[in-house]
Amino acid sequence: MICEPACRMNFKNLREYLAWLYYQYLLITGIYVLEPWEKSIFNSILFSAIAMVIYTSYVFVPIHVRLALEFFSGIFGGQPESTMALMN
Amino acid sequence: MTESSANKLLNGDACHRTANGRKASKNGFVKNHCLFQQPHKYRRPREKNQNVTHNSSLYKKPFSESFEETPLLVAVLTYMGYGILTIFGYLRDFLRHWNIEKCHVARERDEQKDFVPLYQDFENFYTRNLYMRIRDNWNRPICSVPGAKMDLVERVSHDYNWTFEHTGKVVKDVINMGSYNYLGFAENTGTCADAAIEATQAYGVGVGSTRCEMGNLDIHEEMEQLVARFLGVESSMAFGMGFATNSMNIPALTGKGCLILSDELNHASLVLGARLSASTIRVFKHNNMQSLEKLLRDAIVHGQPRTHRPWKKILIVVEGIYSMEGSIVRLPEIIALKKRYKAYLYLDEAHSIGALGPNGRGVVDYFGLDPKDVDIMMGTFTKSFGAAGGYIGGKKELIDYLRRHSHSALYATSMSPPVAQQIITSMKIIMGEDGTTLGADRLRQLSENTTYFRRKLREMGFIIYGNDDSPVVPMMLYMPAKIGAFGREMLKRNIGTVVVGFPATPIIESRARFCVSAAHTRETLNTALEAISEVGDLLQLKYSRREQPLPSLGWMSEESLLQD
Numbered sequence A: 001m002i003c004e005p006a007c008r009m010n011f012k013n014l015r016e017y018l019a020w021l022y023y024q025y026l027l028i029t030g031i032y033v034l035e036p037w038e039k040s041i042f043n044s045i046l047f048s049a050i051a052m053v054i055y056t057s058y059v060f061v062p063i064h065v066r067l068a069l070e071f072f073s074g075i076f077g078g079q080p081e082s083t084m085a086l087m088n
Numbered sequence B: 001m002t003e004s005s006a007n008k009l010l011n012g013d014a015c016h017r018t019a020n021g022r023k024a025s026k027n028g029f030v031k032n033h034c035l036f037q038q039p040h041k042y043r044r045p046r047e048k049n050q051n052v053t054h055n056s057s058l059y060k061k062p063f064s065e066s067f068e069e070t071p072l073l074v075a076v077l078t079y080m081g082y083g084i085l086t087i088f089g090y091l092r093d094f095l096r097h098w099n100i101e102k103c104h105v106a107r108e109r110d111e112q113k114d115f116v117p118l119y120q121d122f123e124n125f126y127t128r129n130l131y132m133r134i135r136d137n138w139n140r141p142i143c144s145v146p147g148a149k150m151d152l153v154e155r156v157s158h159d160y161n162w163t164f165e166h167t168g169k170v171v172k173d174v175i176n177m178g179s180y181n182y183l184g185f186a187e188n189t190g191t192c193a194d195a196a197i198e199a200t201q202a203y204g205v206g207v208g209s210t211r212c213e214m215g216n217l218d219i220h221e222e223m224e225q226l227v228a229r230f231l232g233v234e235s236s237m238a239f240g241m242g243f244a245t246n247s248m249n250i251p252a253l254t255g256k257g258c259l260i261l262s263d264e265l266n267h268a269s270l271v272l273g274a275r276l277s278a279s280t281i282r283v284f285k286h287n288n289m290q291s292l293e294k295l296l297r298d299a300i301v302h303g304q305p306r307t308h309r310p311w312k313k314i315l316i317v318v319e320g321i322y323s324m325e326g327s328i329v330r331l332p333e334i335i336a337l338k339k340r341y342k343a344y345l346y347l348d349e350a351h352s353i354g355a356l357g358p359n360g361r362g363v364v365d366y367f368g369l370d371p372k373d374v375d376i377m378m379g380t381f382t383k384s385f386g387a388a389g390g391y392i393g394g395k396k397e398l399i400d401y402l403r404r405h406s407h408s409a410l411y412a413t414s415m416s417p418p419v420a421q422q423i424i425t426s427m428k429i430i431m432g433e434d435g436t437t438l439g440a441d442r443l444r445q446l447s448e449n450t451t452y453f454r455r456k457l458r459e460m461g462f463i464i465y466g467n468d469d470s471p472v473v474p475m476m477l478y479m480p481a482k483i484g485a486f487g488r489e490m491l492k493r494n495i496g497t498v499v500v501g502f503p504a505t506p507i508i509e510s511r512a513r514f515c516v517s518a519a520h521t522r523e524t525l526n527t528a529l530e531a532i533s534e535v536g537d538l539l540q541l542k543y544s545r546r547e548q549p550l551p552s553l554g555w556m557s558e559e560s561l562l563q564d
């Protein structure tokens, strides 16, 4: 959705493209119409929320993945021979 | 540009009354023998598309009208945007409440503190916290003729639109895509202007009395005869203001014990008139003949509530072109219904008179119908004729009755002579009675411009509402921030547009509305189109997911009928 008109827009450099993306972000969230201090409040809340999400996922996801792997390998990896025997 | 506030009345009311209508119809409905078959109920069509003509035998021409459905993602993002803005609105209200921030708007005084709050309903909240932020797009002062191009007074705001300051400069030659100047008669030179100057020299500007006292000039009588001839009706009468024509004449026509069936998107003046009349009002879905027929049948079968006496009169109130939707009324079907169920028809041709039809005589002419089938032909001189005021045309008895009973005929000062002269001259030009083909040229130019402009916008991928022949072209913007951004970006490119938001439209269907004019040349339109396309890319407005403009199905079915 974003790409096709972006090609039509003819950006001179990356900076311009990023500025355009930021503009789209302003328009879609509606904060385009807000006053600068409100914009900065919104941005800081949004970015700190995103940062927290990233941080928590960095801290906790590996542990959960390992636990999950152990759990599933406990189910599937535990008794391979007996399953094979049943099937035979 | 003031439409948004003017329509507040209309919108709040429409919601209200729709609920009413639904309640009334729940009492029971009558099956079979419908003139127009009801399609499957409760099935939400994927596309709000009325492209397929239901009763194509009634139409002489293809009737293609489309309302492309809002893309789901866009709808979700729009609601999200409104959500975010609402949260900030509450934040600002909170700051104002505790005097952390200065409050610029009216609020209750200390003495009123414990009374019912005055400024807490949604409309006030919306005005204070959403409309105010993009207010620079409306009410902009113009300092020239609002023709194809106009000059704007430059203004700036240093406090985020709470107050404005004029810089003393003028923005020159802004292309005007917003005025209802369909035939381009808003001019300060040329035949009409000269005639108006002559009339001023002969009669002056003020009249200073009403029509039934000392304010009945020969120029008024001449104008009324001309209007009647133009419309093809027996008689007509003119009023000094279009809004008052509606809001004061409907009460003169209907009263207690009468039923008014009103389209849900009718103009505020019609809504006000209907309410002032004290008749019962029921609302049918926009241009939806099944809905209208159902209301008519219910009204006839059940009669008035409680007493079940028959209604004294049933009046159907519709407009020719709907100014927010760009749709054209399904007049042939309405006339068929009206004849079958013996109702009266009030047709408001404010936007369509002059702008539609091969001879510029409005929707009746456009569909090739007989003007005598419409009981009350109402219209305004404010749009195509470049003047002011409104008229009512119809049978002689009707007009004679109105002359004696209408408030705006009895109590309002009659029309200013130069305005009347402008109407006479422009109408004669349209009718070709000035001995030139200027009028015909303007009509042709308008219809060419309309087709061209609509086709180009559609090809660019914008979502355009309405009928293919309507010079009112609404283009969907949806998101609240884009309303402000579109107006500002277009003005930066020297193009003046009208953007419309919530009170006048449903909350997510914000739009920009262009009015095509015969005064626009191809170059002007191309300049405007280029700018619209550029802004469309910048703001990501090309929402349409339709590959090609649909072929008009109405015409195809017509042809196949002919071959049988």
Ligand SMILES: Cc1ncc(COP(=O)(O)O)c(C=O)c1O
Binding pocket: B241, B242, B243, B244, B246, B267, B269, B319, B323, B348, B350, B351, B380, B381, B382, B388, B389, B390
């Ligand atoms: C359908 C309709 N009726 C009536 C009016 C009011 O006419 P006037 O502006 O001449 O008062 C308008 C104006 O916008 C209109 O759109």
